[in-house]
Amino acid sequence: MLTGAGTAAAGRSVGGRLLGMRHFGKAAWVGSAMLALPLIIVGALAETVLPSWGTRLATLFLIYVVAVLGNQIYSGNSGIMSFGHTSFMAIGAYASALLTIAPAAQATALPHLPGWIAALAGQPLVVAVGAALAVVLVVAVIFGLPVARLGGSAASIATLGLLVITHVVLVASTDITRGSQTFFGIPRGVPMWLVLACAVAATVIARLYRSSRAGLGLRAAREDEIAAGAVGVDVVRLRFGAFVLGALLCGVSGALLAHFLGAFSPKDFYFNLTFLLLSMLILGGITTVSGAVGGTAVIVLLVEVLRRIEAGGAFGPVVLPPVFGLTDIGIGLVILTVMYRLREGLFGVRELDERLGLDEAHTVGAPVSAAPPAAAAGVDASLSVEHVGKKFAGLTALEDVDFILTPGEVVGLIGPNGAGKSTLINAVCGIVPPSSGRVAIGGAPVAGMAVHDVPRAGLGRTFQNIRLFRNLTVLENVCAAANSVAGAGDDPVAAARAALDVVGLAGQAARIAATLPYGAQRRLEIARALALRPRFLLLDEPAAGMNPAETDSLMEVLRRIRAEHRLGLLVVEHDLKLIMRLCDRIVVLDKGRQIAIGTPAEIRADPAVIEAYIGRRRAAAPAASPPAPAGQGLPAT
Ligand code: ADP
Ligand code: MG
Numbered sequence: 001m002l003t004g005a006g007t008a009a010a011g012r013s014v015g016g017r018l019l020g021m022r023h024f025g026k027a028a029w030v031g032s033a034m035l036a037l038p039l040i041i042v043g044a045l046a047e048t049v050l051p052s053w054g055t056r057l058a059t060l061f062l063i064y065v066v067a068v069l070g071n072q073i074y075s076g077n078s079g080i081m082s083f084g085h086t087s088f089m090a091i092g093a094y095a096s097a098l099l100t101i102a103p104a105a106q107a108t109a110l111p112h113l114p115g116w117i118a119a120l121a122g123q124p125l126v127v128a129v130g131a132a133l134a135v136v137l138v139v140a141v142i143f144g145l146p147v148a149r150l151g152g153s154a155a156s157i158a159t160l161g162l163l164v165i166t167h168v169v170l171v172a173s174t175d176i177t178r179g180s181q182t183f184f185g186i187p188r189g190v191p192m193w194l195v196l197a198c199a200v201a202a203t204v205i206a207r208l209y210r211s212s213r214a215g216l217g218l219r220a221a222r223e224d225e226i227a228a229g230a231v232g233v234d235v236v237r238l239r240f241g242a243f244v245l246g247a248l249l250c251g252v253s254g255a256l257l258a259h260f261l262g263a264f265s266p267k268d269f270y271f272n273l274t275f276l277l278l279s280m281l282i283l284g285g286i287t288t289v290s291g292a293v294g295g296t297a298v299i300v301l302l303v304e305v306l307r308r309i310e311a312g313g314a315f316g317p318v319v320l321p322p323v324f325g326l327t328d329i330g331i332g333l334v335i336l337t338v339m340y341r342l343r344e345g346l347f348g349v350r351e352l353d354e355r356l357g358l359d360e361a362h363t364v365g366a367p368v369s370a371a372p373p374a375a376a377a378g379v380d381a382s383l384s385v386e387h388v389g390k391k392f393a394g395l396t397a398l399e400d401v402d403f404i405l406t407p408g409e410v411v412g413l414i415g416p417n418g419a420g421k422s423t424l425i426n427a428v429c430g431i432v433p434p435s436s437g438r439v440a441i442g443g444a445p446v447a448g449m450a451v452h453d454v455p456r457a458g459l460g461r462t463f464q465n466i467r468l469f470r471n472l473t474v475l476e477n478v479c480a481a482a483n484s485v486a487g488a489g490d491d492p493v494a495a496a497r498a499a500l501d502v503v504g505l506a507g508q509a510a511r512i513a514a515t516l517p518y519g520a521q522r523r524l525e526i527a528r529a530l531a532l533r534p535r536f537l538l539l540d541e542p543a544a545g546m547n548p549a550e551t552d553s554l555m556e557v558l559r560r561i562r563a564e565h566r567l568g569l570l571v572v573e574h575d576l577k578l579i580m581r582l583c584d585r586i587v588v589l590d591k592g593r594q595i596a597i598g599t600p601a602e603i604r605a606d607p608a609v610i611e612a613y614i615g616r617r618r619a620a621a622p623a624a625s626p627p628a629p630a631g632q633g634l635p636a637t
Contacts, residue, residue: 027360028211031353032204035293039065039203043196059192061300062199063256065293068280069206070249072292074242075281077215079222080151083274084143084159087166088136088247089254090269094170094177095132096255097186099123105185112175125187126194129255136251140244148240151225155239163274170266180265188262195256202249207289207351209245213483213492214238216472219287220480223469230429230463231528232455232484272328276303279331283338285345287471294347299331306330349471360493361475361510381442382406383428383459383536383568388437390420390427390592397423398434401594403587405536405568410558412579412600413572415589416612421572422464424589425538429461430454441535455484460534462525464541464572470514474505474524477513481531492531499531500524502564503557519550523557530561536568537561543575551578558582580604588612 039062046058067089075082098113101121106113123131147158171180209215221228221235228235258264276299284295309315312322338346353359383405390398398420405411413421426432428439430451439446441458449457460481469477478499482492500506503523508516513524522542529537542558543551555578561567573579579586580600588596588609596606603609 027353027358028208030358031211031289031351032207034352035203035207035289036200039199039293040196043192043199047192055192057300057304059190059195059260061297062195063190063253063260064277064280064300065199065296066202066256067250067253068277068292068296069202069289070246070251070253071277071281072246072286072289073206073209073249074239074246076286076288076292077210077218077222077242078239080155080159080239081278082159082243082246083156083278084147084162084166085246085250086269086274086277087162088140088250089257089273090166090170090266091136091139092129092132092251092254093258093264093269094183095135095251096125096128097183097258098176099128099131100125100259101186109178109183109185110175114175117176125190125259129252132255133248133251136247137244140247140251144240144243144247148236148243151235151239163270167266167270170269177266180267182263182265184263186262187259190256190259195260198252198256202252203289203293205245205249206292209242210289210351214241216476216480216483218242219472219476220469223471224467226431227463227467227469228480229451230431230455230461230467231481231532232452233480234450234452275328276331279335283335283345285347285349287344287349288347288351290352291345291347295345298346302331302334303327357510359510361473381458381535383570384438384440384443385424385428386438386440388424388427388434388439390423390432391435396592398427398589398592399594400437401587401589402437403585403594403597405570407535407568408562408566409585410562410569410571410583412583412586413570413589414574414576414579414586418591419589420592421589422540423592425461425540425570425572428538429459452484455481455532455534458535459538460529460532460536461538462522462529462540462542464544466521466525468513468521468524468528470512472513473509474500474511474513474516475509477524478528478531481528485531485533495533496527496531499527502530502560503527504553519546519553522546522550523554526557526561530565534567536570538570540572541574542571543573543578551575555582 042058043062046055050058067085070088071082071085074080074085098117099120100123101109103122106118106121110118143162147155147162150158170177173179177183210219217228217233218235218238220231221233221238225235254269261268280296280299281292282295283298284293285291306327309320310323310326312320314320342348348355351359354361385401385403385405388398388401389396401420401424403411413424415421423432427434428446430447430449434447444457446454446457446459469480472480475493475496478496479492482495482499486492486495497506497509500509503526505516505520505524505527508520513521516524526537526539526542539558543554546554558569558571559582562569571579571582583600585597585599586603587594588603588606590612595608595612596603598606
């Protein structure tokens, strides 16, 4: 028992040192091996039985795999399509070429090369590739810093700019690159062992990255950036890391391609190559490493076949004329057809190991401890909302809201639609910074913190409109949160399982979150917030849209959380019966103002509250006095 646990912990820490792999470790390693094996077989065949054209094709495939995985690490995990990573191939190619070119060729091809660059030439291939990577690293950092701050199509356009800028600079630097003319004279040919080693390493890196904390965080942000911030994911930092890591792989691929081709020009690393690489990625399935490798194989073979047909000639009894552009048109049509039928690409959204049920979500974990996730330090600190106000361009959404939430207490937050309840939760969590007032935990201010730091300060929340990471598994949803607060010795997967157990979803760990029934999705959001080990949990209309059975099971969960965890709960709810039963105290908002605060009995008797609710009802139904709309009256119990 003890030995087993020790071995598992040791395994995790080896991965942990490599890439922040604290969990999903075993499955990711197995998945890497499953993908590396076919590559090794291709390499071995190329060295032994394949004819020379087959060897050439296999080498090209392995070189492309590295570049496609570079694109996958950034684009696949972040959801931001990059057109710019081909630039890093170009930079890798030219840097490596300049470092390996033979002196005689250098004198002919590059007579005006600056002396200090000329002096560096004549390096062995491996040294040149390594040095080229250093150049790629510098450029990737310079571009990555601003690009990481962008999301969606803005980031894509920025990467397109990078592609164009790199191309123009290469063409303009005639003394160094021969401009748009062909760069020649570099040692031709790359040893298969080097290409294979790079392809296998790229596969392992990409597969481990996808399952690492960083990869999971980035995938969570791809699904929902706001929710990712609310569970402590620093998306800008993660995007930057993935951008640079992807650039390095592309740089290696570019350097290898340069030596494979022996002669090339800037247009070889421009739109056509970008289109080809993205085709491979998208055809296979951009979100998985399996898809990237598989898509590369399919397109490399397809291109080979189409090129032969395009060139024309005799195919058995059939003689075809040359057809200009057939290859590009063919790839376009194949992508169109595949995407029309299979939106997620040929290999879907799940890795091979996940399909085979080898991942953590499918594995039955260690027995879940019945104990609640331990709350963070400083358990007796209170959450104080001090005179908080919020103005939106002329509209006062909140005005002077002031109350305290202590650990173990359940406070209800009620008020008509538009009263400012959601705005208050957003203000407390820093998503909508307050215009005035202060929010503090144990006296330490929360407002002004970066949104992703707020969860670590002890605040968990759910959203009025469910914001799950829809295409991730139930377990991954919760792990994304557990990772944010896990310390060196913690096991986030176990913590995530414990949180799932609290809301009754432990048996659904492997399901894709979007496929859960509505009520379960709401409970999953609560589990995700609980995995942050918060001191305070803010629930925005947790029972909205639930049927009575789902509401009952939610009540059970909230009671359990309250009994077992010493959490402060702030619950926004329209169902007043539920609020009156559940809460110790109630805060009433109306048009942004806090009109009452007190125990359920006090609130029921408060003239201002009765005015706000009953007055509203009278105004809404002046003549016939129809029954009150559900949840709008003040029930006696
Ligand atoms: P509740 O959750 O109590 O129904 P909200 O907090 O969602 O109310 O909204 C309070 C008021 O603030 C509403 O009038 C709403 O239109 C306004 N509001 C909320 N968010 C924004 C925003 N981002 N920009 C402008 N107005 C907003
Ligand atoms: Mg609301």
